[in-house]
Amino acid sequence: MENHIVIVGAGQAGLQAAETLRAEKYSGLITLLGDEPHSPYHRPPLSKDALKEKHFDSLTMRGPNVFERRKITMRTGCRVSAIHPNRQTVELENGESLSYSGLLLATGASPHLFPGQEPNAKTxxxxxxxxxxxxxxxxxxxxxxxxxxxxxxxxxxxxxxxxxxxxxxxxxxxxxxxxxxxxxxxxxxxxxxxxxxxxxxxxxxxxxxxxxxxxxxxxxxxxxxxxxxxxxxxxxxxxAIGVAPNDTLAQEAGIVCNNGIVVDAYGRTSAPHVFAAGDCAARSNGNGHFLRLESIQNAIEQGKAAARSILGQSRPFHDTPYFWSDQFDMKLQIAGVAHAVTTSVVRGNTCDAAFSIYNYADERLVSVDTLNAPKEHIMARKMLSQEVWPTPEQAGDPEFDLAALMES
Ligand SMILES: Cc1cc2nc3c(=O)[nH]c(=O)nc-3n(C[C@H](O)[C@H](O)[C@H](O)COP(=O)(O)OP(=O)(O)OC[C@H]3O[C@@H](n4cnc5c(N)ncnc54)[C@H](O)[C@@H]3O)c2cc1C
The missing domain is CATH 3.50.50.60 (FAD/NAD(P)-binding domain)
Incomplete structure (x- = not known):
């Protein structure tokens, strides 16, 4: 079979995977299929400044010439209705069928509707x-x-x-x-x-x-x-009551799902030649626990890892997760995941414009929330990835030198 990598979902993870394939010198065909009328665009501004500024066209991530130059066939308004891992084909809503040598599901998530909510309501x-x-x-x-x-x-x-x-x-x-x-x-x-x-x-x-x-x-x-x-x-x-992963295509094809398409650290699903990345993917840690994250960083890193796995390179994905949110003049950045937190220590004062909160599960630092403190956020990501962190007493002491701790 001709080398043809098909990516379902033209969002953050799908685009990242397509570009990583080319960056890794893959020279076969790449088809990126998206059901929206637009080519990939930045989603975070949709709930922030775009609501006021309405600068929607400027959110487009790549112009058409970029896809052409990178020899990526980008098809918008193109919904995949079924996948057939046994035959290595995907079926489009228009009846077309495409064969693949590798398939990436990067279908994102859909917002929960309120029970009985009319999808076409004006208000x-x-x-x-x-x-x-x-x-x-x-x-x-x-x-x-x-x-x-x-x-x-x-x-x-x-x-x-x-x-x-x-x-x-x-x-x-x-x-x-x-x-x-x-x-x-x-x-x-x-x-x-x-x-x-x-x-x-x-x-x-x-x-x-x-x-x-x-x-x-x-x-x-x-x-x-x-x-x-x-x-x-x-x-x-x-x-705005949360989202559900778009894992129906995988479920209908018999691929293992558990609040998302179950993948390992390499983005592999339970079906051969089928990978998943981004909001639709639930990563198994091998101990019966699954982590499904909804963030740009996760979509980018999983998109990269899955693309490399499709090419047979085995580089697992294990970056420290991080998230951000902009509300009024507050830039909140969270490094890590606040899971099983037993102690939260405030560094600074929560009345100030900038401060941070160090969250521990027993003695272990699991996440750091920073408000208007981007440098400390970067340092916190380093702490979590290098597993070097202050004790709760040190974190709460504004005189304690965190930078020196990281350099020691
Ligand atoms: C309003 C908003 C604000 C956000 N703000 C932030 C933020 O500040 N920081 C942050 O880190 N994250 C933020 N996020 C989350 C972030 O945008 C997502 O985690 C990220 O976009 C996930 O990327 P993805 O590629 O997995 O999914 P998506 O970007 O959702 O892309 C999936 C694409 O697949 C398409 N698709 C689905 N099914 C099919 C099919 N059968 N056939 C073809 N196409 C299909 C979908 O329509 C979609 O276009 C925000 C999300 C939203 C909605």
Whole structure:
């Protein structure tokens, strides 16, 4: 069979893999298939400045000439409907079939809808794609013109970023969070409390333990009903309650999935010649635990690792994970994963513009949250990857020299 690597999903991981294949001197065919109408674009700004600035065209990652130069066949608006690992083919929605020598699934994730949510509602939106962001941006402008309030369901990164933008536009904003703290999946209580205070001090109304029971739309207004009997109306509701990995193609082909397509450190799935990377991939650590991350860094690094594995090079992926979020004037960066945290130590003061929080699982440093402290974030990534870290007492002592510790 002719060398033909097919990549399903033209997002961050898919593009990275295609370019890594060429960087590693692979000279066969590469086809990048994306179901969106656009070629790969930067997703993080969709919930941040793009909502205000509407500079959507500038988010495109590569112009058409780049694909041509790198001999990557980029097909937009092209949905894959099935994969057949036994025959080494993929089937497109238009009936076409493509043979592959290697297949990468980089299909990303889809936002959860609120039960019963109408996907085409004018006032109720999710936020994952450029199309979603364009629709939310348009609606925010309308709310601004009509002075209508905005409600965000879900107090995670994306929900809080949208809330910050809406507030900066002068809108009345309420965040409804079902849990008892903000950013519950990634933030320790200390960090969550700080973010809550800072949002509230800028006029965002935050309701914790707020269970939405019903969402409806009538006369160009949304109505939100809560379990405690409250009823809110809004010109825009953004539902930001998490995502599910797009692993249906793999599941239907009999590939092992567990909240994502299960891969090893090399991006290999349970089917020969089939790899997965990015938000759709759940990495097995071999001990029955799986880690599925949703971040640009993870998509890039897994995309690279999978591309090299397709070429038969075995370089496992084990970088320290990191994440970021921009809300108002706060740049939050998180190095590591706050798992099984027993102690959180604040370095500096949570009332200051910049500070950091060191999170330990017993004696082991597992993650560091930095606010407006990018240099310390870089150092924290080094600490975690080199397994050299301060004791909790040292971390909490502002006089303790972290840089000297790293150099010793
Ligand atoms: C609004 C928003 C803000 C974010 N902000 C940040 C941030 O600040 N920092 C950060 O680190 N991360 C952020 N993220 C997360 C980050 O964007 C994702 O982790 C990253 O894009 C994942 O890359 P991916 O390639 O796995 O998936 P995606 O970029 O989602 O790409 C997958 C592509 O595959 C396509 N696809 C799916 N099924 C098929 C099919 N059957 N056929 C063809 N194509 C298919 C999808 O439509 C999509 O275009 C943000 C995400 C969103 C939505």
């Amino acid at each position: 109720i939106h999710v936020l994952r794609s450029r199309g979603h962001s364009e629709a939310v941006a348009e609606r925010l402008s309308l709310c601004q013109a009509r002075q209508e309030p905005v409600v965000v369901i879900g107090g995670g990164f994306i929900g809080l970023e949208v809330a910050a933008v809406a507030r900066e536009m002068g809108l009345e904003v309420t965040v409804l969070e079902a849990g008892n703290q903000l950013m519950g999946r990634v933030a320790t209580p200390v960090l969550a409390k700080t973010f809550q205070q800072r949002h509230e001090s800028r006029g965002v109304r935050i309701a914790l333990n707020a269970r939405v029971t019903h969402l409806s739309e009538a006369d160009d207004r949304a109505t939100i009903e809560l379990a405690d009997g409250q009823r809110l109306t809004a010109g825009l509701v953004v539902v």
